[in-house]
Amino acid sequence: MGALTDSRKRLSADHFLSADHRFPYPSLPPPSLTPPSKRAKLAPFPELDPSTSAVPHIRPSPQIIHSTAAASTSSTPGPSSSSTTASTPLQHRRRLPPPPPFQRPIHAPQRNLRVFRLGGAARTHAAAHSWFSPSSPPPRALGLQDYIEIVNNSHPAPPTPAATTDSTRQAEAKAVPLEVVTIEEDEDERKPQDEEEVRGSVVVRGKPVYQELYEESRRKRDAKLKTLEFEVRLAEEGRLGLERLGEALPRITPKKEEVPEPFVPLTDEDEEMVHQALHGGNRRERLAVHEPSNIVITREILQCLNNKEWLNDEVINLYLDLLKERELREPRKFLKCHFFNTFFYKKLISSGYDYKAVRRWTTKRKLEYSLIDCDKIFVPIHKEVHWCLAVINIRDKKFQYLDSLGGMDKKVLSNLARYIVDEVKDKSGQQMDVLSWKQEGVENLPLQMNGWDCGMFMLKYIDFYSRDMDLTFGQKQMHYFRRRTAKEILSLRAE
Structure with a gap:
């Protein structure tokens, strides 16, 4: 649909330049005074009162001017025809029809104001600039300042407490909170993160919904x-x-389970130390000297701890002394024991049973304790090419015999029973009855599977019993026990 103009007829520039009709749009430049290219169409000449008509007079033909001047002279007194001529500034143009009584609305694309949830403020503002009001100026596009005024006017300032009334409180209770959402699309000022930001009552969204x-x-x-x-x-x-x-x-x-202490593996340094001691060149080199027992360990003596070798007296006796030192070092961890060396039983039975031959071996001044106060007494037994162990178990009141080949020798246990009776009577003057004590061969005993580990089995019997542990080892641990015993002898400390 085309736009409607102010009149169905085209208006000339004379209409806009007349004294009574000024250009209604001061902000726009006035139209050009150049007459239109086409002549205006003739229109009927209405009879209007010159005092009320706002349309300028068009100069008629000479005949009409003459007749009009004559009529005005004869009918009314007043000035001459010069006044009539002055009232028609454009005498050579024909008169046009009068303008319409009111301006017609123009139907054309307009910019719509999009304000969200502004309530009656926006409608009031739009109604104030209605095109249908003859006296109102045409609407113009909202600028930034107008927009800010609309937003600010929609949020009235809170009244003072003195001016607050019941009606005001009710109105505030019914009021809907205002929220204006704008979208910023300025590429230069766009934020790196698409987040919403609240500025007062205006929510600025980084991206459109x-x-x-x-x-x-x-x-x-x-x-x-x-x-x-x-x-x-x-x-x-x-x-x-x-x-x-x-x-x-x-x-x-x-x-x-933690590795039991008797099976703690050796470190790499310990392994290297044992290897150098057992496989060195100088066989007479002194590797360890135990001053309390006056035992000297050379490489030749220590080499009995190699595989397939029989243990000698020096290694066994030194290890038993180290076990006694371990007990004295940690008495709460180990049983109170006495360890006879490999020469005790031989001396006891050298000429049959002879207590006097060993009577001075166990003086209190020498031992600093009495045998009767011990829990267990260990006696190594050597039978030509085989090592066994006899135990006087005072705590459990029995005599035990341990042979890694599974043998049993009751004569050894009978000789030890006579010895402990004589020892108690000699040192304390008491009579000890051992007739009720049991003599046994230990059952489920770990046995050797070769012909050279009997001495190592005997040492481990003593070690585990002094710890008050069961005999939980076997033939497969013998290689480890040999190297561990060598390490303890070289360091002169049993673990």
Whole structure:
């Protein structure tokens, strides 16, 4: 539909330049005074009162001017025809029809004001500039200052407490909070993150809502994003599963037992030290000297701890002295024991049973304790090419015989029974009854599987019994025990 003009007829520039009709738009430049290219169409000459008509007179033809001047002269007194001529500034133009009584609305594209939730303020502002009001100026586009005024006017300042009334409180209770949402699209001032920012009552959104919805929909349709989300979710579930497994493992996994002290493995330095001691060149080199017992260990003596070698007296006696020192060093950890050397039993039975031959071996001044106060007394027994062990178990009141080949010698236990009776009577003057004590061969005894480990089995019987431990070793640990015994002798400390 085309735009409607002010009149169905085209107006000339004379209409706008008349004294009574000025250009109604001061902000626009006045129209050109050049007459139109076409002559105006003739219109009927209405009879109007010159005093009320606002249309300028068009000069008629000479005949009409003459007749009009004559009529005015004869009918009314007054000035001559010069006044009539002055009232018609454009005498050579024909008169045009009068303007319409009111301006017609113009139908054309206009800029719409989009204000969200502004209530009656926006409607009042739009009604003040209605095109249908003849006296109102045409509306203009809202500028930034007008927009700010509209926003500020929509949030009235809170009244003072003195001026607050019940009606005002009710109106405030019914008032709807105002929120104006704008979108910033200035590329130079755009923030790196698409976030919403609240400035007073205006919420500035980094991206339009439709763009956010589009991006969210695109992310849902993106196969790569779905794969990444699945991998992230899978990794998170795996992490949670590992955490739950870590909490459950201590409950379902049996506790790992610590390595017993008799089986603690040797370090690399200890292994190197033992290897150098057992496989060195100089066989007469002194490797250890034990001053309390006056025992000197050379490489030749220590080499009995190599595999397939029989143990000699020096190594056995020094190891028994180290066991006694260990007990004195940690008395709460080990039983109170006495360790006879390899020469005691031979001396006791050298000429049959002879207590006087060994009577001075156990003086209190020498031992600093009495045998009757010990828990166990260990007596090494050497039978030509075989080592055995006899135990006087005072704590359990029995005599025990341990042979790594499974043998039993009751004569040895009978001689030891006579010895302990004579020892107690000699040192304390008391009579000890051992007839009720039991003489036994230890059952389930670890046995040797070759012809050269009897001495090492005897030392380990003594070691475990002094710890008050069961004999939980066998033939397969003998290689380790040989190297450990060599290490303890070289360091002169039993562990």
